[in-house]
Amino acid sequence: MKYYSTNHNSLDVSLAEAVVKGLAPDRGLYMPERIERLPREFFDNIDKMSFHEIACRVARAFFGEDIPGEDLDAIVCDTLSFPTLVVEVESGIYSLELFHGPTLAFKDVGARFMARLLQYFIKRGDDRRNVHVLVATSGDTGSAVANGFLGVDGINVHVLYPKGKVSPIQECQFTTLGRNITAIEVDGVFDDCQRLVKSAFLDGELNERLLLTSANSINVARFLPQAFYYFNAYAQLKKAGMADNLVVCVPSGNFGNITAGLIAHRMGLPIKRFIAANNANDVFFKYLQNGEYEPRPSIATIANAMDVGDPSNFARILDLYGNDHARITSLISGTTYSDGLIAKTMEECFKDTGYILDPHGAVGYRALKQSLRPGETGVFLETAHPAKFKDTVEAHIGCEVEIPSRLADFMKGEKQSVAMTSDFADFRSYLMTL
Ligand SMILES: *Cc1c(COP(=O)(O)O)cnc(C)c1O
Numbered sequence: 562m563k564y565y566s567t568n569h570n571s572l573d574v575s576l577a578e579a580v581v582k583g584l585a586p587d588r589g590l591y592m593p594e595r596i597e598r599l600p601r602e603f604f605d606n607i608d609k610m611s612f613h614e615i616a617c618r619v620a621r622a623f624f625g626e627d628i629p630g631e632d633l634d635a636i637v638c639d640t641l642s643f644p645t646l647v648v649e650v651e652s653g654i655y656s657l658e659l660f661h662g663p664t665l666a667f668k669d670v671g672a673r674f675m676a677r678l679l680q681y682f683i684k685r686g687d688d689r690r691n692v693h694v695l696v697a698t699s700g701d702t703g704s705a706v707a708n709g710f711l712g713v714d715g716i717n718v719h720v721l722y723p724k725g726k727v728s729p730i731q732e733c734q735f736t737t738l739g740r741n742i743t744a745i746e747v748d749g750v751f752d753d754c755q756r757l758v759k760s761a762f763l764d765g766e767l768n769e770r771l772l773l774t775s776a777n778s779i780n781v782a783r784f785l786p787q788a789f790y791y792f793n794a795y796a797q798l799k800k801a802g803m804a805d806n807l808v809v810c811v812p813s814g815n816f817g818n819i820t821a822g823l824i825a826h827r828m829g830l831p832i833k834r835f836i837a838a839n840n841a842n843d844v845f846f847k848y849l850q851n852g853e854y855e856p857r858p859s860i861a862t863i864a865n866a867m868d869v870g871d872p873s874n875f876a877r878i879l880d881l882y883g884n885d886h887a888r889i890t891s892l893i894s895g896t897t898y899s900d901g902l903i904a905k906t907m908e909e910c911f912k913d914t915g916y917i918l919d920p921h922g923a924v925g926y927r928a929l930k931q932s933l934r935p936g937e938t939g940v941f942l943e944t945a946h947p948a949k950f951k952d953t954v955e956a957h958i959g960c961e962v963e964i965p966s967r968l969a970d971f972m973k974g975e976k977q978s979v980a981m982t983s984d985f986a987d988f989r990s991y992l993m994t995l
Contacts, residue, residue: 562626564591564781567876576627577682580675580782581692583775590876591781596827597622604829607792608799612645613638615796616789622828623785628681636681637789640673645790647797647940650916654929655803655940657794660919664704664734665946665968666866667818670790671783672709676716678782679774683715690772693995694718695761697754700727701866701945704734706776707742717995718776721745721754721981721988730949730968737974745991749983757981757988767992778817779873787821788828794940795830803938810836810941812925814867816845816874818942819893823881826892833937835893838928840864843897845872850895852886863900863953864920866945896928903927904957911958919947919954 564579565571568589574582579591599622607615617634624633643661650656662669683692694716696706703720710718720735724746736744747754761767762775778784791809798804809832811819819837826832839846840862848854856871882888898906906923910916918926925941933939947954948964955962964972981987 562623563594565594566590567592567880576624576781580678580682580780581772581774583777583780590779590873592877592880593623593781593785596824598827598829604831607796610796612641612789612793612796615792616641616786619789619792619825619828620786624678628678632681636674636677637786639677640670640786641789642673643669645670645793647794647801648916650910650926651914653803653933653938654926655794655798655938656916656918656922656926656943657790657940658943659790660943660946660949663708663967664701665949665965666701666705667787667790667942667944668701668705668778668783669709671778671780671786671817672705672776674709674786675776675780675782676710676713679716680713692716692772692774693992694774694776695721695758696776697721697751697758698727698735699723699751699865700731701949702778703727703744704731707735707738707744710776711738711742712740716741718742719745721747721757723750723754724748724980726750730951730972733971733974733976734968736976736978737971739977744978745981745988746978747981747983753983757983757985760985761988761992764989767989771992771995778815784817784821784874784877785824787818788825791822791825791832792830795832798938798940804831806833806937807831808834808836808929808933808937808939810838810925810929810939812864812867812921812942812944813837813839813845814842814869814872816872816878818944820874820877820881823878823892827881836925836928836932837893837895838924838941839895839897840867840903840924841897841899842868842870843895844870845875846895846897848875848886849890849893862920863903863950864924866921867924894932896924896931898924898927904953907954907957908959917947917954917958917962919943919945919950921945922947 566585566589570587659667929939
């Protein structure tokens with residue numbers, strides 16, 4: 562299978578190249594040249610299949626030409642070492658809990674899959690150099706990527722994070738791992754971290770010497786596997802007799818997660834419509850209203866993993882629907898909520914149902930409550946465990962959020978990091994010693 566750039570100004574590439582490069586040379590995002598429609602029997606029987614069986618079938622539709630079936634199945638099953646559960650919150654509204662992975666957020670799925678795919682390409686000998694993954698993080702991406710790649714042979718991960726600007730819970734998830742993971746504490750802000758990483762990718766000598774790759778969320782190997790859990794959610798709801806007129810609501814920031822859902826829909830998954838739920842960062846919401854896309858600097862909110870002012874995957878959504886605003890609005894609606902409403906939603910949902918939402922899931926739950934019509938069933942993606950946002954959640958529900966043991970274990974570990982200035986010369990000499 563070939564991958565093309567959404568800007569149509571670069572050559573088509575193989576899967577291996579799309580994964581290692583991340584972004585196309587024309588700055589477009591890679592898309593698979595074909596999206597296979599799965600047969601009717603698959604959907605008829607999906608409720609009798611396991612999560613692994615479902616995911617392996619979906620994976621073969623994309624990666625089956627590039628990776629032998631058994632190897633691909635092993636990558637998929639090793640990625641999905643935890644469940645994605647559908648839980649009823651109230652009549653007709655379900656939570657798709659994507660926080661049962663190692664770092665308690667949905668990004669675990671994509672990060673783990675990408676790590677295993679890269680390892681496969683290295684073992685196959687596509688490039689004999691060790692791979693160095695550089696990732697700048699403001700918190701959550703660093704932990705998902707670091708844990709996804711932990712212990713993967715032949716790959717070293719360098720996580721750059723701004724000193725004093727990530728929460729202690731987030732920090733311990735990438736500074737206590739050791740092995741092939743190095744945390745780099747940059748004396749600066751997130752933008753400095755990102756600039757250091759970008760400068761490294763543009764440095765000719767460094768790139769001759771080291772095989773550098775980015776593992777950010779626009780990578781096809783991180784975004785496509787997210788389709789797996791949409792199929793699995795459908796299977797679980799079908800088993801419960803609740804899969805008709807299904808509305809899927811995705812709390813969105815960079816729009817990678819919802820794009821994977823749209824791809825599942827294109828593969829034939831019977832979803833009636835989607836809701837893209839936003840916090841105060843409402844660029845996509847505005848686009849749905851008036852057809853104009855106007856990126857803006859992001860606004861800080863309590864659902865901070867969705868604070869994105871220019872969502873990268875918008876380009877993929879436009880590409881999927883041929884730039885047709887009417888087609889997009891007939892399938893996707895949007896909402897935007899202030900911090901006040903997000904907080905009120907956590908409070909009310911807990912009071913009415915006993916279910917504890919994290920701030921991101923709260924955006925999704927509220928959007929469903931507001932828009933579900935008679936006869937529809939709604940499922941929202943609960944993208945992170947509430948304990949990751951412990952202080953915020955507790956302040957609004959008025960009681961304690963228990964910290965799961967796998968999160969507590971990170972907090973017991975010893976913090977180790979390399980101190981770095983925000984000067985590229987410093988980061989460069991660090992990389993030259995690798
Ligand atoms: C990354 C993230 C999001 C946003 O997902 P996108 O794919 O960028 O739209 C939502 N919630 C949480 C908790 C996240 O970490």
